[in-house]
Amino acid sequence: MKPQVAFFDFTSCEGCQLNKLNFENDLLDILKHVDIVEFREAMDDKADHYDIAFIEGSITSPSCVERIHDIRRRSDVLVALGSCAVNGGVNAMKNLHPIDEVRETVYGEDKYLFATLPAMAVSSVVKVDYEVRGCPMTQQDFLKLLIALVLGKQPPKYGSPVCVECKLKENECLYNRGMVCLGPITRGGCDAVCPSFGQFCTGCRGILDNPNIDGMLEVMTSHGISLDEAKKRMLLYNSNEVQL
Amino acid sequence: MECFSLLRSDVPALIDHLGDFGEVIAPHGKGDVSYSFEAVQDSCDVVLDYNRTLLPLKKMFLPPVEKLMGFSLKNESYEQVDVAITSRVFFGVHSYEMQSILRLDHSMLTGSAESNYFKRRQSSRFVGISFEPDEFHFSESVGIVIEEMEGFDLFLNEVDGDFQLYVLTENGQEMLNGFDKINITEPEIVEGRHFKKKIRYHYNRLPRVFQYAYHSEVWADVASRCVGCGACTLTCPTCFCFDVQDEVEVTAEDGIRQRSWDSCMLSTFAEVAGGENFREKTINRTRHRLYRKFKYITDEEGLPWCVGCGRCTAFCPAGISMPDIVNELIQEDEKAQYHRTVRV
Amino acid sequence: MSRDLDIKVHHLTRVEGHGNIVVNMKDGVLEKAHLSIVEPPRFFEAMMKGRSFHEAAIITSRICGICSLGHQLTSLVATEDALGLEISEQTVLLRKLLIHGATLQSNILHAYFLAAPDFLNVGSVFPLIATHKDVVLRALRMKRLANDIGDIVSGRAVHPITPVPGGFSRIPEKAELLEIKRRLLEEALPDGLETIETMKALAGAIPQFERETEYISLKHPDEYALYEGDIFSSDTGALSVHNYLDVTNEFIVNHSTSKHAKYNRSSYFVGALARWNNNHAQLGEEAHAAAEAMGLKPNCFNPYMNTIAQVVEAVHCILDSVRIIDRLMEMGLKNEKPNQTPTRYGRGIGSNEVPRGILFHDYTYDNKGNIIKANCIIPTGQNLANIDDDMMKLVPEIINKTKEEITLNLEMLVRAYDPCISCSVHMLEVDFIE
Amino acid sequence: MKRLQDVEHHETEDLYYPTMCKVIGAKQITEMEKWYELEMPEGQSLGHGPGQFVEVSAFGIGEAPISISSSPSKNGKFELCIRQVGTLTNVLKNYETGDSMGIRGPFGKGFPMEKLFGKDILVVAGGIGLVPLRSLINYVLDNRKDFGRLIILYGAKTPSELLFTDELKMWKDRDDVELHVTVDQPDETWKGNTGVITTLIPSLDLKLNTTIAAITGPPVMYKFVVMSLKSKQLPDDQIYLSLERRMKCGVGKCGHCQINGVYCCQDGPVFNYVDIKPLEEAL
Numbered sequence A: 001m002k003p004q005v006a007f008f009d010f011t012s013c014e015g016c017q018l019n020k021l022n023f024e025n026d027l028l029d030i031l032k033h034v035d036i037v038e039f040r041e042a043m044d045d046k047a048d049h050y051d052i053a054f055i056e057g058s059i060t061s062p063s064c065v066e067r068i069h070d071i072r073r074r075s076d077v078l079v080a081l082g083s084c085a086v087n088g089g090v091n092a093m094k095n096l097h098p099i100d101e102v103r104e105t106v107y108g109e110d111k112y113l114f115a116t117l118p119a120m121a122v123s124s125v126v127k128v129d130y131e132v133r134g135c136p137m138t139q140q141d142f143l144k145l146l147i148a149l150v151l152g153k154q155p156p157k158y159g160s161p162v163c164v165e166c167k168l169k170e171n172e173c174l175y176n177r178g179m180v181c182l183g184p185i186t187r188g189g190c191d192a193v194c195p196s197f198g199q200f201c202t203g204c205r206g207i208l209d210n211p212n213i214d215g216m217l218e219v220m221t222s223h224g225i226s227l228d229e230a231k232k233r234m235l236l237y238n239s240n241e242v243q244l
Numbered sequence B: 001m002e003c004f005s006l007l008r009s010d011v012p013a014l015i016d017h018l019g020d021f022g023e024v025i026a027p028h029g030k031g032d033v034s035y036s037f038e039a040v041q042d043s044c045d046v047v048l049d050y051n052r053t054l055l056p057l058k059k060m061f062l063p064p065v066e067k068l069m070g071f072s073l074k075n076e077s078y079e080q081v082d083v084a085i086t087s088r089v090f091f092g093v094h095s096y097e098m099q100s101i102l103r104l105d106h107s108m109l110t111g112s113a114e115s116n117y118f119k120r121r122q123s124s125r126f127v128g129i130s131f132e133p134d135e136f137h138f139s140e141s142v143g144i145v146i147e148e149m150e151g152f153d154l155f156l157n158e159v160d161g162d163f164q165l166y167v168l169t170e171n172g173q174e175m176l177n178g179f180d181k182i183n184i185t186e187p188e189i190v191e192g193r194h195f196k197k198k199i200r201y202h203y204n205r206l207p208r209v210f211q212y213a214y215h216s217e218v219w220a221d222v223a224s225r226c227v228g229c230g231a232c233t234l235t236c237p238t239c240f241c242f243d244v245q246d247e248v249e250v251t252a253e254d255g256i257r258q259r260s261w262d263s264c265m266l267s268t269f270a271e272v273a274g275g276e277n278f279r280e281k282t283i284n285r286t287r288h289r290l291y292r293k294f295k296y297i298t299d300e301e302g303l304p305w306c307v308g309c310g311r312c313t314a315f316c317p318a319g320i321s322m323p324d325i326v327n328e329l330i331q332e333d334e335k336a337q338y339h340r341t342v343r344v
Numbered sequence C: 001m002s003r004d005l006d007i008k009v010h011h012l013t014r015v016e017g018h019g020n021i022v023v024n025m026k027d028g029v030l031e032k033a034h035l036s037i038v039e040p041p042r043f044f045e046a047m048m049k050g051r052s053f054h055e056a057a058i059i060t061s062r063i064c065g066i067c068s069l070g071h072q073l074t075s076l077v078a079t080e081d082a083l084g085l086e087i088s089e090q091t092v093l094l095r096k097l098l099i100h101g102a103t104l105q106s107n108i109l110h111a112y113f114l115a116a117p118d119f120l121n122v123g124s125v126f127p128l129i130a131t132h133k134d135v136v137l138r139a140l141r142m143k144r145l146a147n148d149i150g151d152i153v154s155g156r157a158v159h160p161i162t163p164v165p166g167g168f169s170r171i172p173e174k175a176e177l178l179e180i181k182r183r184l185l186e187e188a189l190p191d192g193l194e195t196i197e198t199m200k201a202l203a204g205a206i207p208q209f210e211r212e213t214e215y216i217s218l219k220h221p222d223e224y225a226l227y228e229g230d231i232f233s234s235d236t237g238a239l240s241v242h243n244y245l246d247v248t249n250e251f252i253v254n255h256s257t258s259k260h261a262k263y264n265r266s267s268y269f270v271g272a273l274a275r276w277n278n279n280h281a282q283l284g285e286e287a288h289a290a291a292e293a294m295g296l297k298p299n300c301f302n303p304y305m306n307t308i309a310q311v312v313e314a315v316h317c318i319l320d321s322v323r324i325i326d327r328l329m330e331m332g333l334k335n336e337k338p339n340q341t342p343t344r345y346g347r348g349i350g351s352n353e354v355p356r357g358i359l360f361h362d363y364t365y366d367n368k369g370n371i372i373k374a375n376c377i378i379p380t381g382q383n384l385a386n387i388d389d390d391m392m393k394l395v396p397e398i399i400n401k402t403k404e405e406i407t408l409n410l411e412m413l414v415r416a417y418d419p420c421i422s423c424s425v426h427m428l429e430v431d432f433i434e
Numbered sequence D: 001m002k003r004l005q006d007v008e009h010h011e012t013e014d015l016y017y018p019t020m021c022k023v024i025g026a027k028q029i030t031e032m033e034k035w036y037e038l039e040m041p042e043g044q045s046l047g048h049g050p051g052q053f054v055e056v057s058a059f060g061i062g063e064a065p066i067s068i069s070s071s072p073s074k075n076g077k078f079e080l081c082i083r084q085v086g087t088l089t090n091v092l093k094n095y096e097t098g099d100s101m102g103i104r105g106p107f108g109k110g111f112p113m114e115k116l117f118g119k120d121i122l123v124v125a126g127g128i129g130l131v132p133l134r135s136l137i138n139y140v141l142d143n144r145k146d147f148g149r150l151i152i153l154y155g156a157k158t159p160s161e162l163l164f165t166d167e168l169k170m171w172k173d174r175d176d177v178e179l180h181v182t183v184d185q186p187d188e189t190w191k192g193n194t195g196v197i198t199t200l201i202p203s204l205d206l207k208l209n210t211t212i213a214a215i216t217g218p219p220v221m222y223k224f225v226v227m228s229l230k231s232k233q234l235p236d237d238q239i240y241l242s243l244e245r246r247m248k249c250g251v252g253k254c255g256h257c258q259i260n261g262v263y264c265c266q267d268g269p270v271f272n273y274v275d276i277k278p279l280e281e282a283l
């Protein structure tokens, strides 16, 4: 029987979900391998058990916590999709400010109306078996994971920095253009899409294991931005991962 | 060795003429301040004055990503990849780059000789060009002067804005047949082209320096600045490490096995299943990189395996300089020697 | 008939984000009918604090993946307004092309994948793959092209890369644009005409319901406004986007984590139908023909017809994209660098029409180019009060229908707005108590 | 330096195409390890020596270096034993008789048999290290009269991780084999030695001038075994070690397996201790 898969979204922009709906060319091939049993953005159905549950979004409220536990209980394999789910992503930036201040900025004196928690990675609440990184996750990356699971092999892990793919594509390095880029310490796998389109890497796939953070800050500041600015850049997607 | 004069304005005509001998590949502008070897579409787009290309010419013989075979999962069978032998003319190649190809020949053809590489390599001709060294070039320090012509079929030496064209091989002779915009002339020596960057010792002395440098303090200093991006090795013309991966199509029926350039500067390079990492720290990896260039192969072949193109330095975001590291090692070695002598 | 009715649609499906429908009727008196937004708040305005102008658009495009381009461009316009960054005509044209691509993709996605299943009585688009394969393939083809416009011009359709303050970080190749043009004419245009036929067939299933309300959109002197213009209200006319706060008047209601808005009345409508009502005169012949074929007339007060207005816009986007590409070719593509040198620091406001309606971004920068204050007002938030008002009128009108029909009508109403509620969750639970 | 013109076309090779070999026997022998017997197509012979390895691949999954575990004496057929630790090895777990594996090789330098003839052979195997050494052991047993004593020291973490238990029994029963087995963590049933493998060495009675040691095991093991052997005064050049490194090509091209200046895949995996003693990255 084809694996029964389901998609769930937590606090996020749903860009990763949308990226799945954008599989115009591959959608029919994908449906040969799996049965989609739950996908709120696209369908009404729901199921009790999932072979693979794909989770998008961060955990940011008590009700999210409850719901993710429930999904985990009903899933054999749980995959975090996108940087919000994998490490908190941009949502985690709010963790850098005192929570009351954050609420006040948005809701003023009604700040206690809605419950909120620090933005957390799915893995800090339940066990995550695999992850697809990126903001948004790329379709290619998602497909690789799906095919790997279908073939029963380990999905790719991506231990090399974005610079590797950037170099293989023979891009002009943004540092040579006077820009500042997070490629050297950011986990690759995106085909260096931002630098290839002339834009700096924002670190959306997370920081590599054992990064040289001080070295990276030095590189950034020696290319013309302040230490404060460099730190902010580094934290854009990685407020939960990097301690500065 | 014949020598002809050629006007700068006639170079595009020469490039067009060379098209008869194969696809012409030459330096083009890329991005804001960079260059890259590309197939010529319009000979007027070819750049004659460039410092270095982003990727070395190696990319044409050992492609960054190369399909090794196609396979079918269902039939448990594979299909061979036919490396078509197309003649190619590489135009506007600097001397250090040519030398790097000769070194790459050694790496890919000793022991088991790789057929893909051999086929691509065999059907190529090279036209060299002189260059003005910038603050990163140091090829003279590793024994490669600007006018080093080994490996080329033709060589263009710039003299007062125009060129002297040297014919170096029979192939080169053949390539000029029917090209009439050249006149026979006397070779001239060009004065005043100097390397701004130098390694302080003759390269013959470097293996000795490296013999004692293994536990140098220099490595830790470099490692503290290195962010481990791999740019140095991925752009180096004499590096050739690669990784192999299988890619499967969405149908889960067919796929390809491909290899892509890898780098010993990446933390996962020597990691194995179970978590053991044989070069776990940046300091191990930096050291390995330099020993690959100045000791390991050099001990066997008598030549530095660095050609002084300056790419690793120019493209390192941390500004880590290959010749500076070597000079620091030299300085340290001198100090150590001094102490040894004083003590005696 | 006096009736007790308690409807709770928990986590409405086939909308972007999470909302619940809550209806409460006691003894024939409607006490409550609203869309409750339960998505956990994300605190974007707070995250923006202290961020550099280089990052503002990167962050705000993450407000919503489905309208990421709209957020990104609106953010850039606000930043450029605040920092005094002039942009070129080429930049404007490329941005308009991007908006067309995004509008096309979003409108097609909504019409085929989110709304059509209602008309065909199925729970999702997936069963349609078996029953209406050609239709699904056509929708996928149109979406692919729309996304390819995004991929080519902006690097990727979701969370675009190249649009940066002052211009583009990479200019597309001429050949790439010409290929898009070819596909627009050879693929998208015929597909668009087929779409009209399909929708015509479905239009019969659109509920007959009308409620006149205030329609708000941008208005541009020269064209059907999608990128920049003045704010226009069907009640009171035009005013500058700098006065947007006078229009939106956001207020907090306790059934929604998203704020509500009102201007001259208790609620107003934004989105394709508002644009159609306010600006239809600026659409071309083909779009008008499409509207007529599908029964959409100017000054339409049936919110369910929003889906039809979206399809009309899709036709406009296809044709106008071709015109834009022609203009770019005529001018000759230049490898321009973005203008990122601020000439002033202060407050700036950006407003564009995104698929779901008018969007505002409002930033104040300090003299280092870091954000002191940020405010974003999204279309769906502006529509929420209008949806609630629609429900209050709709429920009594259909009270004689079965519970399933009422629920379906309400769900369809909400979906017609194509709401984009940044949130999360899954199940559909309908509790019916009579 | 090797030059292009020194090479003839026919001397070059398609280095990366595997030969498809049929699995003719497969058995999960411990919780983590599976044993396979394979057959070369059309009666070809692998032609390996003890200590060499092959690159094993499954399409779509990848490739990995695996030691040949059988003695060269078995013609046309060979055996592998694979521990399930990662991507490929976990997929190979599902391979049964009748499936095909891609095989490249044999690669590397195995044990220099000409130097081992007539000598006493001391085999020191830790864990999965028994796999490559089994080809040596069986070769010695197949040509028993050509060698002196055969002493086998074998250590595993637990009794359940012991490989080739049937063969261990056979070896134990032979009076021309001296087998000493130890485990780090014994269970209730275990009656043999307990402790790391180096605890077996001090009590050995070795004839120093004729003993050749062959060592394979997990990375941490080598240093301690070599130290113990040295403290028994065994000369350095009589110690051989088979090392493991990451490998992608097996033919000295991909660079992954370098140990300082030498390639594990071509200069090894079996090294004489004298040659790697000066290499800082070796042990």
Ligand SMILES: Cc1cc2nc3c(=O)[nH]c(=O)nc-3n(C[C@H](O)[C@H](O)[C@H](O)COP(=O)(O)OP(=O)(O)OC[C@H]3O[C@@H](n4cnc5c(N)ncnc54)[C@H](O)[C@@H]3O)c2cc1C
Pocket: A154, B271, B272, B273, B274, D053, D062, D063, D064, D065, D066, D067, D068, D081, D082, D083, D084, D085, D086, D087, D088, D089, D090, D128, D131, D132, D243, D244, D245, D246, D247, D248, D269
């Ligand atoms: C000369 C030699 C002989 C070996 N003999 C055996 C044997 O007989 N039986 C056995 O079970 N194992 C043996 N190994 C170890 C075996 O190669 C690894 O366990 C295997 O590569 C893991 O691959 P994987 O795809 O399952 O794991 P992953 O961790 O997914 O490996 C990914 C890739 O990393 C590389 N890699 C990872 N671990 C190793 C490793 N330990 N050595 C080399 N490359 C590695 C491989 O290229 C592999 O394709 C040997 C290794 C070497 C070098």
Ligand code: SF4
Pocket: A162, A163, A164, A166, A167, A171, A172, A173, A174, A175, A181, A182, A183, A184, A192, A195, A201, B229, B231, B317
């Ligand atoms: S542009 Fe960024 S990712 Fe690319 S090489 Fe430079 S630093 Fe690395």
Ligand code: SF4
Pocket: B232, B235, B236, B237, B238, B239, B293, B305, B306, B307, B308, B309, B310, B311, B312, B313, B322
């Ligand atoms: S080591 Fe650096 S300078 Fe030397 S050849 Fe490589 S890239 Fe060029």
Ligand code: SF4
Pocket: B225, B226, B227, B228, B229, B230, B231, B232, B233, B265, B312, B315, B316, B317, B318, B319, B320
């Ligand atoms: S390029 Fe520089 S920072 Fe990158 S790995 Fe090499 S030395 Fe380190």
